[in-house]
Amino acid sequence: MTKRKIAAFFALTLILLQPIKAAKGFAIIIDQKSLNEAKNEIEAYAKAIKDVNKMKVYTIVDRWGVPDSIRACLRSMYYQGKIQGAVFIGDIPIPMIRDAQHLTSAFKMDQRLPKEKSSVPSDRFYDDFGLQFRFLEKDSTSTLYYYSLKSRSEQYVHSNLFTGRIRPTDVGGTSRYDKLRKYLRKVVEEKNAHNRLDRIFFLTGSGSIDESRVAVMDEKIQYYEHFPWLKNCTREAVKYVDYAQEKYIKFTLMDELQREDLDLSVLHHHGDFDTQYLNKEHKDVPKDYDEKMRDLHLSDFAEYKYNPSSRVVIFDACFNGAFQNEDCIANEYIFSNGKTIACMGGSVNVIQDKWYDRMLGLLAFGHTIGEVNNYQELLESHIIGDPTFCFAPETDIKESETADGQVWKLTQDFWNKKISSSKLLELLKTSPYDQVRMQALQFLARMNNADFVKGIAIAAEDRYEMVQRFAMNYIKTNGSDELAKPLLQTWTNPSTSARVKTDARMAVEFFKKDVLQRTYNEIWPKKNYVDKDSLGTKFYCIISKYGNYWEKEVDEIIADTLKDSAFRFSATCMRLYCPHSRIPDILKYIKDSKNDARRIPLIEAMGWYKYSYQAPIIAKAAKQLSEDSQQSEAVREEALKTYNRIMWNKR
Known part of the structure; x- marks a missing residue:
């Protein structure tokens, strides 16, 4: 054309x-x-x-x-x-x-x-x-x-x-065009500065990833894996602040991010389009004062003349990148008088168990922040600011010799169908790089075969907290009986991190009670704990209470006795809360029912189980429905979408 x-x-x-x-x-x-x-x-x-x-x-x-x-x-x-x-x-x-x-x-x-x-x-x-x-x-x-x-x-x-978004508006009394001109002049200046990435800051806010100290320790290790030359830096190259260090941490956050030598900041906290939620509520001070002081709000930029200068800011938080609004946190960062050029943030809420730093190390080799954002592979993840921004390429080490260089190569091999699940399993067992093992686990999940189940069991004992955390989530979303043992071993380990324990406890709800109890009886006698009897009783009671926790909801659905509003709510819950052993019952209901208004949300819900060991039977049932001319167009279309969602690994 x-x-x-x-x-x-x-x-x-x-x-x-x-x-x-x-x-x-x-x-x-x-x-x-x-x-x-x-x-x-x-x-x-x-x-x-x-x-x-x-x-x-x-x-x-x-x-x-x-x-x-x-x-x-x-x-x-x-x-x-x-x-x-x-x-x-x-x-x-x-x-x-x-x-x-x-x-x-x-x-x-x-x-x-x-x-x-x-x-x-x-x-x-x-x-x-x-x-x-x-x-x-x-x-x-x-x-x-x-x-x-x-x-x-x-x-x-x-x-x-x-891609990226540069969307100034007229909020704050300054013309959008004045903001645009000033921002672009700043971008040109920073691009021509050829700045090397060697100063990093990260923060954890209240309630983020269960405030796991192990996760924080491992995160700092990861920055040295992403940027290995920083190990030789005698100055403090990677700085960390925890919200609990001060009653109101936002002032420390603002001070750190105004540093003109700061290259990259990663902020873990809860958020909204207009707020970075940082501290817990304090009962000993007036509520209005506490709400103003404990979090960072859009109004704080003008009130405190807050001008962040970290060249790149990653918001591991909900809504901070909600660019559809007239203003949002990410917009204030880039249009301030500081040196911030680009922010990575979500336009809606984001999950806490997210691989936020995937291939982050590529930033040090001339890759753009836009390219790095693409590896998030999420509908909501956006660059607010110049997506071409990059740092001066590192010359002391070759990209291919770094962890991220190997992850990048592994990614190319995966999409070009040049790597097998057995090779991924071997990498998960043997790679010295945490980032490579994390990527191997994720690609095994996409394949969802026998090696995936083996890989989850291996990952449950990984030294890197995030790999362990993802293993617990995959145990929950796969549901194979083979995974009951690594689940209970990890959950009952006293040194398991807080966030991993939380994810493990939630995974219990998706296994049958008899499988969990049998596995418990196998592993618990080998434990050597001081208060073994009372601790064992506690775990056993939780297993007995929460095993196949959502059985009742499935029974109510297939009994078809709920009122429409209650049925719709229960069907929506099946997106995340259907025990894997009960998926055949849901599929049978979909097949036998004549009520399309009830079948369609359940067909949609089954599409969320792409990692389940039951995925093949979901795909088979969805394909049959999508090709059945006796079905309504709405049923066929939803079934086709579910089939394509389950079969996404057939790249």
């Missing part, structure tokens, strides 16, 4: 910069008013991308503001080999995705609630061409466009482009 046809058909204008000899390119998508107001700054930004990132830059002016047109243009340019990334500057339409909550880490909301709350703002619409969408409607008062994920779409995130 020629550039003339693209402009005519999609009402887009392409302004090509002077051609350069480059094998890669980048698109700046911008509205006309923003371009007019910041033309010089846009040109300087494009030149900096060309000079620093060695990318040919295409500035594309959106004249209609239709997401489908922008997506089609980007898709065409990508498949022509012209671009590998894009940034959306100004008032570019925001896709709001529905019927795709399984592509998020944690977002699960009844879609009967207001659509602006129950949809996921996501630029995966623009950068992942394997996802297919059906247009629903445009919001009458904003630039929000609503789409539904199609049943025939791929049912996993694997972006083709890396």
